[in-house]
Amino acid sequence: MTKRAYNFNAGPAALPLEVLQQAQEQFVDYAGAGMSIMEMSHRSALYEQVNDETQSLLRELYQIPSNYKVLFLQGGASTQFAMIPMNLLPAGKVGAYVMTGSWADKALKEAKLIGETAIAASSEAFKFNRIPDLSTIEIPDQAAYLHVTSNETIEGTQFKSFPVTGDVPLIGDMSSDILSRPVDVSQFGMIYAGAQKNLGPSGVTIVIVREDLVQESPKTIPTMLRYDTHVKNNSLYNTPPSFSVYLVNLMLKWVQGKGGVAAIEQYNRDKTQLIYQTIDQSGGFYKGFAETADRSTMNITFRIHTEELEKQFVKESEQQGFVGLKGHRSVGGLRASTYNAVPLESCKALADFMADFQRRNG
Template sequence: MTRAYNFSAGPATLPEPVLRQAQAEMLDWNGIGASIVEISHRSADFIAVAAEAEADLRTLLAVPDDYAVLFLSGGATSQQALLALNFASPGQVADYVVTGHWSKTAIRQASPYVTVNVAADSEAEGFRCIPARDSWQLSSGAAYVHITANETIHGVEFRGTPEIGDAPLFADFSSSIASEPVDISKYGLIYAGAQKNLGPVGIAVVVIRRDLLERSGQPRADIFDYRSHVARDSMLNTPPTWNWYLLGLTVKWMLAEGGAVEFARRNAVKSGLVYAAIDDSGGFYRNEVAAEARSRMNIPFFLPDETLTARFVAESKAAGLLALKGHKEVGGIRASLYNALPVEAAQALVAFMRDFQQRNG
């Protein structure tokens, strides 16, 4: 079997060694005579898997001891609502910086529970940049400030952590978590759906500074209370055990490969290759994001017309380059270059791009 290069934005490519290990262990995990997906989440066997996954993730992300780590179902979008319920009083202001589709989604999820202040918004510029920090209109006494570290659809990324004063900084890292070293201590909370850089769809990671859990937040059911999940080691209810197990295998693979430092190097190489192919094409390909805000994870680009775009998508798929069609919101082409995608995939894409331009330019 030959695996294609998968540029999907999520669910995204997983490391082949992880998939092969999961395949080998599917019917009989660890010699117990059953699959890990069949055993109780409260068994000693699975609790050991969960504890090891947390320890490895703490190492990978360099999570400080005064932060709790949760593994939850519901994905990043559910967390966007839970942030407001857990950390803001009813009607309290929360500041949001809008840099693309997922920033706007975060506001929609939180707005029933907080007074949203849009502190900065790049929509008028077509979400092609990060608003300059000195233009942000932050609120006095905000419950938190929320950013989207990387916009999967529009292809813009924060390079560095913004200084925001006393309010805790919350960030959606769904499509850039563990892609480079990040100083977690500069954030009050980070969260991420796993299905781009950490594992399969169906599980989310939340990293919370413990002192924030002392906030009363708003009336909410126990299942929506982060404090209850922390107290029960993410097992307040039955967790997505298969997804947690696969996440653990993926994180262990990343550590063995060299951790966030090594993946930052690889991601710089991959994105550099693709951006160079775009910039050196004489306008045949174009990326419209400001150079200083270009994402290393998601690269949207455009061809001269829709006929060529459709041809590019069809021919690239036939060449073993999958899922390059752009998101319906922006069109064009999108190459997602997550951690599990090898440098060879970016090289193959660039070779195809140059060949396609020679034949169609």
């Protein structure tokens, strides 16, 4: 096998080599069925077993209470931006949003098409380089829910704790940090995440939702956009993204084998510390974008003092086998995404490259 790239892509992102190799081994013949899981009927007992086991694994790893449903949907988090207000924002109520950056903004824009919205707190005045202080969050009296984006992939900020919302359901878009650290699921009415950063490949979206919120969806919205459709059919109302769900299954077993979510959290901290330390000890050659207290352990955003050097950094890093270090086009700069499956060795190699680049260009 040729040398694997140092993959710091923001999503779709790195998957563990052992997971890919296991999928490769089972690709043409899953569980002795004489066919790939991609060829298999989603009504078959074998696929239903994968569907059910994947739910059970996620429940166990995330300690999901019994009054929550686990759904495997399609359309990414972007479809959830619309499904949430369609299902949970009735007339006379307000969808409240904490504005933390690019993805929170996209969620809010979709909700505005559906019903009344309000910004409960915002860090826009600081160019989204921090998370608003939880004490500044103002939930409207008629709030249907409070929506937060737990980790902003583009700006590189992350909630370290979550607001207590009382009777108002808290909804979390955890697309870029789900399963990277323990979370008290019971604090949320709903958690959702595109799988393609921490849980598997693109194609499947995970929704963890409290049963009482989705027992009856409004009859006026299309069948496929109703949560109760998918709850009542165990995520098998229509043909699911079966291969993606299967790979999520393998990813969850990989997390389990690493010692669970708490062990993964420590591993992630160790990895990102290597890179943040290099930034902090560079004497200003590298400058982190996010405020230190709100730095993400998933997306490390930083700048060099000239765009010319940033372009040179990207070019030289690519020549050394690094992938995905160019910052998002909307904010520029540099970004290293260090999701669960990014190895410690890749982060060590990046820290070494950064130190060497500074020595040669400082």
